Amino acid sequence: xxxxxxxxxxxxxxxxxxxxxxxxxxxxxxxxxxxxxxxxxxxxxxxxxxxxxxxxxxxxxxxxxxxxxxxxxxxxxxxxxxxxxxxxxxxxxxxxxxxxxxxxxxxxxxxxxxxxxxxxxxxxxxxxxxxxxxxxxxxxxxxxxxxxxxxxxxxxxxxxxxxxxxxxxxxxxxxxxxxxxxxxxxxxxxxxxxxxxxxxxxxxxxxxxxxxxxxxxxxxxxxxxxxxxxxxxxxxxxxxxxxxxxxxxxxxxxxxxxxxxxxxxxxxxxxxxxxxxxxxxxxxxxxxxxxxxxxxxxxxxxxxxxxxxxxxxxxxxxxxxxxxxxxxxxxxxxxxxxx
Numbered sequence: 001x002x003x004x005x006x007x008x009x010x011x012x013x014x015x016x017x018x019x020x021x022x023x024x025x026x027x028x029x030x031x032x033x034x035x036x037x038x039x040x041x042x043x044x045x046x047x048x049x050x051x052x053x054x055x056x057x058x059x060x061x062x063x064x065x066x067x068x069x070x071x072x073x074x075x076x077x078x079x080x081x082x083x084x085x086x087x088x089x090x091x092x093x094x095x096x097x098x099x100x101x102x103x104x105x106x107x108x109x110x111x112x113x114x115x116x117x118x119x120x121x122x123x124x125x126x127x128x129x130x131x132x133x134x135x136x137x138x139x140x141x142x143x144x145x146x147x148x149x150x151x152x153x154x155x156x157x158x159x160x161x162x163x164x165x166x167x168x169x170x171x172x173x174x175x176x177x178x179x180x181x182x183x184x185x186x187x188x189x190x191x192x193x194x195x196x197x198x199x200x201x202x203x204x205x206x207x208x209x210x211x212x213x214x215x216x217x218x219x220x221x222x223x224x225x226x227x228x229x230x231x232x233x234x235x236x237x238x239x240x241x242x243x244x245x246x247x248x249x250x251x252x253x254x255x256x257x258x259x260x261x262x263x264x265x266x267x268x269x270x271x272x273x274x275x276x277x278x279x280x281x282x283x284x285x286x287x288x289x290x291x292x293x294x295x296x297x298x299x300x301x302x303x304x305x306x307x308x309x310x311x312x313x314x315x316x317x318x319x320x321x322x323x324x325x326x327x328x329x330x331x332x333x334x335x336x337x338x339x
Contacts (some may be wrong), residue, residue, distance in 0.1 A: 021136030022124050030096065031082060032072055038131035043114055043121030044101055047128045048072040049136075050092040052085050058139040060090035060321060061132055063125065063166075065154050066283075067107040067303050075148070077306050079286050080297025080312035088316060090142075093132055098299040100295040109153035109175065110186035117209050118162040119144050121154065126162055144319050146170035148286050148303065149229060156237070158206035159216050170219040170315040173229045175242050178204030193232030200222075201236060202243030215244050217273045219318050221311055223282030231278065238276050245273040252276065257288075275318060277331045279307055287311040 032048040066075040072094035084200025085092045098106045114120030147155035152174025159169045160177040179189040218241040222234035242249045252263035265274040285305040300306040
């Protein structure tokens with residue numbers, strides 16, 4: 001490997017060691033409420049939630065997964081999720097990794113024992129969702145998942161393992177499902193990516209469960225100057241999810257404006273199912289746009305990058321949360337997915 005590659009490897013190792021030596025992040029506090037008993041927890045995760053006052057029954061639920069060296073409080077208001085939970089009337093679930101599980105507090109997206117259906121951390125998060133759905137507080141047909149970096153890769157793993165649970169997802173600086181098995185493979189996927197045919201990536205998702213469709217719609221976000229997760233991963237994620245949806249990856253339609261343009265991929269019926277946002281000049285983190293405007297959100301910080309684009313707003317709009325804000329949908333209990 002040349003000097004530039006070794007620099008990236010040692011820099012990545014340094015981030016892991018720094019997180020370990022600093023003791024990680026503080027426990028969640030503020031508007032979040034910890035739920036200590038929520039069912040099976042083989043991944044030994046912590047559960048935090050935010051439920052706006054006066055939330056109607058059968059409200060949507062957004063699951064937001066923090067990145068490495070972060071915690072639940074680094075990804076609620078900082079990424080803009082609490083603002084839009086209040087505005088669009090949905091509940092927020094924030095799983096948190098424990099330092100004892102991972103020295104850098106990364107979700108273990110690269111290990112089958114944690115990303116596989118009904119295993120480890122994936123099962124723990126599924127249990128949290130089931131706990132939120134119980135009692136009619138959440139509409140099980142409107143459950144969404146997003147995450148940054150390792151959280152984005154775990155969000156993608158959850159979309160593959162539980163496609164019947166999640167209506168849609170958003171992957172920010174994430175990794176295709178099935179790219180790695182183990183720490184060494186994870187580093188390789190992060191720093192160099194892994195090119196495969198669309199069908200191979202799609203098969204990795206289809207093999208993760210017995211589900212036959214319909215499939216979650218997916219929003220993909222990536223900075224083109226990301227030093228930690230090579231931007232090739234976003235292109236491979238695009239291959240993965242367009243293949244799952246039966247869409248040719250070369251058929252995207254460009255939308256947006258000069259400041260923020262992106263590609264949208266629609267199915268045969270013309271319904272957008274996958275979108276790819278590549279942010280010019282952006283490094284590793286969640287795009288935010290601090291301010292009081294209707295399309296603004298977040299607070300700039302480590303791995304929360306002020307690029308004048310509120311990714312949370314655009315993700316929620318793609319999912320339909322803005323359109324459906326304030327609606328109440330009823331569903332017979334017998335038709336609700338079981339944990």
